[in-house]
Amino acid sequence: MAKLYVNPNVKKGHINPELQGHFSEHLGRCIYEGIYVGEDFQIPNVNGMRIDVVEALKEIHVPVLRWPGGCFADEYHWKDGIGPKAGRKKMINTHWGGVVEDNSFGTHEFMELCRQLGCKTYINGNMGSGTVQEMSEWVEYMTFEGVSPMADLRKENGHEAAWTVDYFGVGNENWGCGGNMRPEFYGDMYRRYQTYVRNYNGKPISKIACGANAADYHWTDKVLETVFDHGSGFMNGLSLHYYTLPTGNWSKKGSALEFDEKDWYRTLKQTLVMEDLIRNHGAIMDRYDPKKKIGMIIDEWGAWYDVEPGTNPGFLYQQSTMRDALVAGINLNLFNKHCDRVKMANIAQMVNVLQALILTEGAKMLKTPTWHVFHMYQYHQDGDLVDSYVETKGVGIEEDVKVPNLTESVSISGDGKLHVTMTNLSLEESCEIEGVFVESKVNTVKGTVLTGDMRAHNTFDAPDSVHTEDFTSIAAEGDRIRFTMPPCCVLHLEVELA
Numbered sequence: 001m002a003k004l005y006v007n008p009n010v011k012k013g014h015i016n017p018e019l020q021g022h023f024s025e026h027l028g029r030c031i032y033e034g035i036y037v038g039e040d041f042q043i044p045n046v047n048g049m050r051i052d053v054v055e056a057l058k059e060i061h062v063p064v065l066r067w068p069g070g071c072f073a074d075e076y077h078w079k080d081g082i083g084p085k086a087g088r089k090k091m092i093n094t095h096w097g098g099v100v101e102d103n104s105f106g107t108h109e110f111m112e113l114c115r116q117l118g119c120k121t122y123i124n125g126n127m128g129s130g131t132v133q134e135m136s137e138w139v140e141y142m143t144f145e146g147v148s149p150m151a152d153l154r155k156e157n158g159h160e161a162a163w164t165v166d167y168f169g170v171g172n173e174n175w176g177c178g179g180n181m182r183p184e185f186y187g188d189m190y191r192r193y194q195t196y197v198r199n200y201n202g203k204p205i206s207k208i209a210c211g212a213n214a215a216d217y218h219w220t221d222k223v224l225e226t227v228f229d230h231g232s233g234f235m236n237g238l239s240l241h242y243y244t245l246p247t248g249n250w251s252k253k254g255s256a257l258e259f260d261e262k263d264w265y266r267t268l269k270q271t272l273v274m275e276d277l278i279r280n281h282g283a284i285m286d287r288y289d290p291k292k293k294i295g296m297i298i299d300e301w302g303a304w305y306d307v308e309p310g311t312n313p314g315f316l317y318q319q320s321t322m323r324d325a326l327v328a329g330i331n332l333n334l335f336n337k338h339c340d341r342v343k344m345a346n347i348a349q350m351v352n353v354l355q356a357l358i359l360t361e362g363a364k365m366l367k368t369p370t371w372h373v374f375h376m377y378q379y380h381q382d383g384d385l386v387d388s389y390v391e392t393k394g395v396g397i398e399e400d401v402k403v404p405n406l407t408e409s410v411s412i413s414g415d416g417k418l419h420v421t422m423t424n425l426s427l428e429e430s431c432e433i434e435g436v437f438v439e440s441k442v443n444t445v446k447g448t449v450l451t452g453d454m455r456a457h458n459t460f461d462a463p464d465s466v467h468t469e470d471f472t473s474i475a476a477e478g479d480r481i482r483f484t485m486p487p488c489c490v491l492h493l494e495v496e497l498a
């Protein structure tokens, strides 16, 4: 039997709701069709936003949304996406699939989407191919309340009041699609561009610098050496991008649906690399920023497979199985565990792209297993991480591809309830667990579980094949609980102490 120790009296940090953040790019069918269908379309919508998708997203309490990219942001010129739609420029989305981008979804539409979702806004500026003036004017357009050329333009375009921009990314992947820069050069560019990302109306914008690709520690070190500590508001976060590739190899990603047991464990092992990345980049950040004033912003994460056969390779459309549920559950537990440094994390991407939470086909919509994991984990948002530890053992088929059978994290929410989330990575073995709540007495406990065959997924014909169920077989006595986790599962327990 594995022991799970929880000490509710030891709080280890605050879990920013933004750890369950999202990302939506002008890529494939994420924005167009997946979220935005325009005002005249047949699919029921409010101001162009699909009602079914917005409702599903509201159920998981989206805390923050990043837009417009990604690599798309590095070529996005925001003025193309404002004003009467008929006059907006049509162009080719050169990065993603070579399709026509008609700019009908722009700044006003993004702000409307966030209004409907009730979430914070994270705009990613264009440093790759845009000018300082362009970035500066975008911020003025969105956030300036008084009289100014950009504020006047916004009003002419129908929006009197300034919006709130909570986060602003000064560049995206500037080591790659954002300009192929060296870190020292990017650092200098960051210093210049961020100067003109002004805080108007006393509402400070959190500025995010472009961080590393996976294990590029040199980037983190050099950017911080160039940029860090020029006073408050100079830099509030440093990003990190890491995707789970089943083999760790971009040229051999494999199928989202057709995979075997070896692929399962390889994928989960690659997912667990996230912990090394957080620790190692975090250690470099600690050298410059021991007081943890700036956040690690993991603004792109998730599983990346080959596209579904017959779909546009540039659209990055993939199905989502129980394997992805585990990828999500493991990552979200890790982010919680490192909430002292990780302040935001955005899964890539929200709808129809990569590890999507929602898939659409015309007027049809389904919730993926990943959506269900976000639904189960939402209770951690705004809670305090509490001290916890679980005993694990290595599981797997190949000797060099073993993973711990369990991961967990525990938080306490404002109403005093404990939320335990756990993943069982084993495909074969259930796991009997005794949970010990130090110096406490358990009053009630209830749970929800997501489990199934490793390839189980939802389809448009059977949209509810994978769904959560109540988890009732839990015995509670004194300071402990006992339960058995099925193999291949994600679990949420709500524990009320006496």
Ligand code: AHR
Pocket (backbone or CB within 6 Å): 025, 069, 070, 071, 072, 172, 173, 300, 348, 349, 354
């Ligand atoms: O999420 C897809 C792409 O992955 C993003 O556009 C880019 O930033 C990353 O390389």
